[in-house]
Amino acid sequence: MHATDGSxxxxxxxxxxxxxxxxxxxxxxxxxxxxxxxxxVERGTVMGLLGPNGAGxxxxxxxxxxxxxxxxxxxxxGGLDVVRDARRLRSTIGVSxxxxxxxxxxxxxxxxxxxxxxxxxxxxxxxxxxxxLLERFDLTEAxxxxxxxxxxxxxxxxxxxxxxxxxxxxxxxxxxxxxxxPRSRLGMWEVISELxxxxxxxxxxxxxxEEADRLADRIAVIDHxxxxxEGTSDELKATVGGERVEIAVASPHDLPRARDALAPxxxxxxxxxxxxxxxxxxxxxxxxxxxxxxxxxxxxxxxxLDAGIRRPTLxxxxxxxTGRQAQEQTAPQEESA
Amino acid sequence: xxxxxxxxxxxxxxxxxxxxxxxxxxxxxxxxIVSPIMFVLLFAFVFGGSISLPGAPEVxxxxxxxxxxxxxxxxxxxxxxxxxxxxxxxxxxxGIIDRFRSLPMAPSAVLVGRTTADVVNNxxxxxxxxxxxxxxxWRITSSVAEAVLGYGLLLFFAYCIxxxxxxxxxxxxxxxxxxxxxxxxxxxxxxxxxxxxxSENLPGPLRxxxxxxxxxxxxxxxxxxxxxxxxxxxxPTAWPLQNPVLYTLVWGVLLLVIFVxxxxxxxxxxxxR
Numbered sequence: 001m002h003a004t005d006g007s008x009x010x011x012x013x014x015x016x017x018x019x020x021x022x023x024x025x026x027x028x029x030x031x032x033x034x035x036x037x038x039x040x041v042e043r044g045t046v047m048g049l050l051g052p053n054g055a056g057x058x059x060x061x062x063x064x065x066x067x068x069x070x071x072x073x074x075x076x077x078g079g080l081d082v083v084r085d086a087r088r089l090r091s092t093i094g095v096s097x098x099x100x101x102x103x104x105x106x107x108x109x110x111x112x113x114x115x116x117x118x119x120x121x122x123x124x125x126x127x128x129x130x131x132x133l134l135e136r137f138d139l140t141e142a143x144x145x146x147x148x149x150x151x152x153x154x155x156x157x158x159x160x161x162x163x164x165x166x167x168x169x170x171x172x173x174x175x176x177x178x179x180x181x182p183r184s185r186l187g188m189w190e191v192i193s194e195l196x197x198x199x200x201x202x203x204x205x206x207x208x209x210e211e212a213d214r215l216a217d218r219i220a221v222i223d224h225x226x227x228x229x230e231g232t233s234d235e236l237k238a239t240v241g242g243e244r245v246e247i248a249v250a251s252p253h254d255l256p257r258a259r260d261a262l263a264p265x266x267x268x269x270x271x272x273x274x275x276x277x278x279x280x281x282x283x284x285x286x287x288x289x290x291x292x293x294x295x296x297x298x299x300x301x302x303x304x305l306d307a308g309i310r311r312p313t314l315x316x317x318x319x320x321x322t323g324r325q326a327q328e329q330t331a332p333q334e335e336s337a
Numbered sequence: 338x339x340x341x342x343x344x345x346x347x348x349x350x351x352x353x354x355x356x357x358x359x360x361x362x363x364x365x366x367x368x369x370i371v372s373p374i375m376f377v378l379l380f381a382f383v384f385g386g387s388i389s390l391p392g393a394p395e396v397x398x399x400x401x402x403x404x405x406x407x408x409x410x411x412x413x414x415x416x417x418x419x420x421x422x423x424x425x426x427x428x429x430x431x432g433i434i435d436r437f438r439s440l441p442m443a444p445s446a447v448l449v450g451r452t453t454a455d456v457v458n459n460x461x462x463x464x465x466x467x468x469x470x471x472x473x474x475w476r477i478t479s480s481v482a483e484a485v486l487g488y489g490l491l492l493f494f495a496y497c498i499x500x501x502x503x504x505x506x507x508x509x510x511x512x513x514x515x516x517x518x519x520x521x522x523x524x525x526x527x528x529x530x531x532x533x534x535x536s537e538n539l540p541g542p543l544r545x546x547x548x549x550x551x552x553x554x555x556x557x558x559x560x561x562x563x564x565x566x567x568x569x570x571x572x573p574t575a576w577p578l579q580n581p582v583l584y585t586l587v588w589g590v591l592l593l594v595i596f597v598x599x600x601x602x603x604x605x606x607x608x609x610r
Contacts, residue, residue: 066438067435067609097432097435097436101432101436103354105361110357114350114351117346117347117350118442118446120343120441120442
């Protein structure tokens, strides 16, 4: 079903771009969920779409999987246009969403069997495929029980299995681990990495930097409905410079003074986090910079609880790009300076 | 397989899913049976003793029960049709519609499958209701063919109402809101009719409403086809009740013509949010 002739959707022979989105725009009333989103995903690679809640990640996935029609712009997946060739496109992709879209009252087997039939695999092939996937996702024992009694992790695995029924060439996973406990999250990561080692093209959205870091070949940082940076994890980290010196002070009242003391040593903008009583400063010069920082704080008479030096994380990337933290903070508000 | 054949196969796949749900969640079926049984008992033994029927010389509870059952059938069928609407709203809420929409299936299949499964639900309900009727003394006195036609007409009318309910369910999107909204419509529709009280007993404007209400015509048709018209009843004066089968069929076809396309469109729109 993979169309490679130019007539079906603008993809030419030899084009290795599986997903191509150009200037996608989608508004809900006055809210611009997508504001000119451009994205290219090469065949057989994993693209992580990283952004905070409300950045437009889910909207982007819904447009690319034909669930939503964009207001403007265009997109093709495997050479098929998401609007014009919607129906044909649907038989070549698999989608697994943020909310496990499985039927509570059906058993695990019945859910997958139904999806197989709706992919038009036929009765026999649908049954076979359902059992294969149940085994692969460690759900054989639960296969004949209604999904209502499944754990959150089991539901997600079943939903992911549903996306794989027709052995799609392109897979879309919208926040596959949001709301899962750490153990289930690790299990899900293993399943996904195993999956993509088989050569499936994957577009994955996440608000967890660690998840993007671990699973994605390339990362597109999305904010306010557009891609604001794109590259490999290392490339993105390189854009925010060298190491970080992180100092935790004993008293929150010392934070402003610690900041002032460290400012002359910093190679870029400092950030303070009140709830962790931490000042972070980008520096050059490795361990020497740390010693310098400690000396400066000692001279200022500030009591230091903890000090360290680390490589930049995607968190730093996100912070420097948007001025905000990527992950939602439920605890005390963070202050970026 | 060609397009229409494929659409039917998809519809059947979804219908099977909904039938499994009826089996697994019997509460729904029980819920749609218990209240009509209560209505039968209530009207047969509490109100029935004081409702007079035109044509009957005096108030006669046994005679009233012959009159009552077709009305209860009609009411039950329409209550059964509301399951379609709350089911659609429920599916929208849980996200399973997103899964369906991402599959290369016919857009009509989710609705065709749902309404088809609800016919099965209604068949089960009307079967239980018939047993209840027989238990309180109701009898079919017509031919088998007429009786089959009577049941067929009730189920057909319920099927048409199902599409209307599916539309409303997709419009309001939450099962709770749907249940409240549908009751506001269903209660006057099934009570301002000849279901429990002969329309002749109603005051002017209500009588006119009852006579043109399709719930009355489907009830009247069922009464005629089951042979439940009380001997001596004066023939109806309103045209819909003189031609109840035809009038019911016209309403049914009209509902389908309007609400099948409207509901399919609303489904695509509701899911694309």
